[in-house]
Amino acid sequence: MVIETFNLTKQYDGKGGCVDINLSVKEGEVFGFLGPNGAGKSTLVKTLVGLLRPTGGSARVLGRPLGDIRAMGKIGYLPENFRYHDWMTGLEVMRFHAELYKIPRPAERISELLELVGLSGHEKKKVAGYSKGMQQRLGLAVALLADPELVFLDEPTSALDPVGRIEVREIIRDLKKKGKTVFLNSHLLSEVEMVCDRVAIINRGRIIACGDLKDLLFENSALTAKIGSPAEGLIEELKKIAVEVKLREDSLTIKVAKRDDIPLIAKVIVQSETPLYELKMEGVSLEELFVNLVRGGEALDNGD
Amino acid sequence: MITVIKYTFKEMFHKKALFFVLLLTLAYLTLYGFGIKEAYEALPRVNTLALPIFSEFITVGLYFASLIVAFLVVISSAGALSADVESGVMQAVLVKPIKRYEVVLGKFFGIGLIVSLYSLFLFFGIIFLNKALGARVVFSFSQVFNGALLFLWMPLILLSVCLWGSARMSTLGTGIMAVMLYGFALIGGWVEQIGYLISLGGRSATGLINAGIIASLLMPTDAIYRKMNSVLFSSNGIYFLRNNLLGGGAEPSLYMLLYAAGYMVFMLYMAARSFTLRDM
Ligand SMILES: Nc1ncnc2c1ncn2[C@@H]1O[C@H](COP(=O)(O)OP(=O)(O)OP(=O)(O)O)[C@@H](O)[C@H]1O
Ligand SMILES: [Mg+2]
DSSP, X not given: OOEEEEEEEEEETTEEEEEEEOOEEOTTOEEEEEOOTTSSXXXXXXXXXXXXXXXXXXXXXTTEEXXXXXXXXXXXXXXXXXXXXXTSBHHHHHHHHHHHTTOSSOHHHHHHHHHHTTOTTOTTSBGGGOOHHHHHHHHHHHHHTTOOSEEEEESTTTXXXXXXXXXXXXXXXXXXXXXXXXXXXXXOHHHHHHHOSEEXXXXXXXXXXXXXXXXXXXHTOEEEEEESSOOTTHHHHHHHHOSEEEEETTEEEEEOSSTTHHHHHHHHHHHTTOOEEEEEEEOOOHHXXXXXXXXXXXXXXXXX | OHHHHHHHHHHHHHSHHHHHHHHHHHHHHHHHHHHHHHHHHTSOSOHHHHHHHHHHHHHHHHHHHHHHXXXXXXXXXXXXXXXXXXXXHHHXXXXXXXXXHHHHHHHHHHHXXXXXXXXXXXXXXXXXXXXXXXXXXXXXXXXHHHHHHHHHHHHHHHHHHHHHHHHHSOHHHHHHHHHHHHHHHHHHHHHHHHHHXXXXXXXXXXXHHHHHHHHHHHOTHHHHHHHHHHHHHEETTEEXXXXXXXXXXXXXXXXXXXXXXXXXXXXHHHXXXXXXXXXX
16 A cells, blocks of 8 residues: 555644545555545645644555655655745756755756656746746656655645646646556545546545446445336345335436446336336536535534 | 754754855855954954953954854754644654654764764964964964864754744744744853952952852853853963953853763753654
């Protein structure tokens, strides 16, 4: 495991932050960490990179305790509020961070990365004169400087133009191809859907869903069947296979645990001699799933 | 840590503070040089009468020079850590394979190096001006050497306090704290000296002297300044500056010097500790 957390908690004077986080991120995967504003995403990432001291629980990153020097050399981090010494030029910022990483002869790597993030030609300008997007691109280059095993990106495209967003997506896919692990904080769901293998959703400091992106979407999808009047015992029979069955007038909503259960459902309905007019899988998008979970969480919270 | 020292050093030259202080210094040295030139021309030729007066002028010159250096220290170090934390620049630095105490010490050595060079420049500038403009004082090598070391020690003590503040507070808070402590030490020095002068007259002034000592414990810079005076201006056991309000009086004890050394190390330790525990 590249990242493992055990009830990791970071609160500010007993409020906010993130609470009881149990996550594990495998080597080589792109992990998406989603949540509404103020949910605790940045807090968790800052805790994992050693900027914040946890108030509870523990974690291991690259097999080492939080903030361990040996792990830090193999980690790249793009902060949410990316800021770099504005009296330096872009090139000087890169050299400075290369020295902090103790990279021998970094010149080639630096120009390669500046090219990658689209800053070549601007490297001799003072960072003070960079636009927000240019600073974020510089931050991305700094995060990738040490050819890190694990990269934390906290909303890496928040200041980027549409082309920049696509470029970042490609960079992330490239990192995955090279076997690197990426921890991506974002609330741009379409972006996450395109690049992430697994996701966790956090709301009000607690994780409310976590898993393989495809599984999560499937679990929250349902079959709808348009039927005539149901034969006796059909519902009971379906409940043996399905997770949840609801009948409303001429329409059945059925949740199944796995894809292979769908043909079984069809067979049961047909064999019961209930007329079946239509059977379709109604998938949810990540966006729908996200909104349902987060809204549901609020209702739950307000209830107690 | 070398990297932090190097870039702290570079950063000082990119900020306007150093340039501003340089202008201030040049203006000061010009005025001071002009003043002592006029004064020395009017002095009697007899050495025994003139010698204490030369010493007075030199020590006053060094006193105000030390204020300029203190000013440089506060403006360049109050934000050394906090301003970078506040702007967010520090976040990207601290996720590197570097310990936080290395950042604190790197800042100390980087700023300390410039401040030391600056102090030496001012110290020898004052001595040189006096020599060149007619002060007939003779310093031995060890007097100048030890005097210079004591002179550059003062800002380093102040620097360690500023870094401690900067490690745990805001830039503004640190600046206010440093100026207050330094001012307290200055006034404490005067109070102690007034107490000393009163006690020379035969009356008891332990209250004033104790107040001065407490001020020195809170911030030992003024004690170091008095030690420097006694190093520079005593010869054959005679000390010329007993009656000077700015820095004569009782020579600080060895314990006070040891205390000052311990004070600086403790402040640096606290700076490193506070910074290590700080949430970014
Ligand atoms: N320095 C701080 N002091 C006190 N509370 C804080 C601090 N930083 C964050 N919080 C609180 O912790 C919670 C989580 O904040 P965090 O920045 O982690 O959210 P986020 O998920 O990254 O939000 P966003 O999407 O807006 O970036 C919020 O309720 C916030 O108010
Ligand atoms: Mg955030």
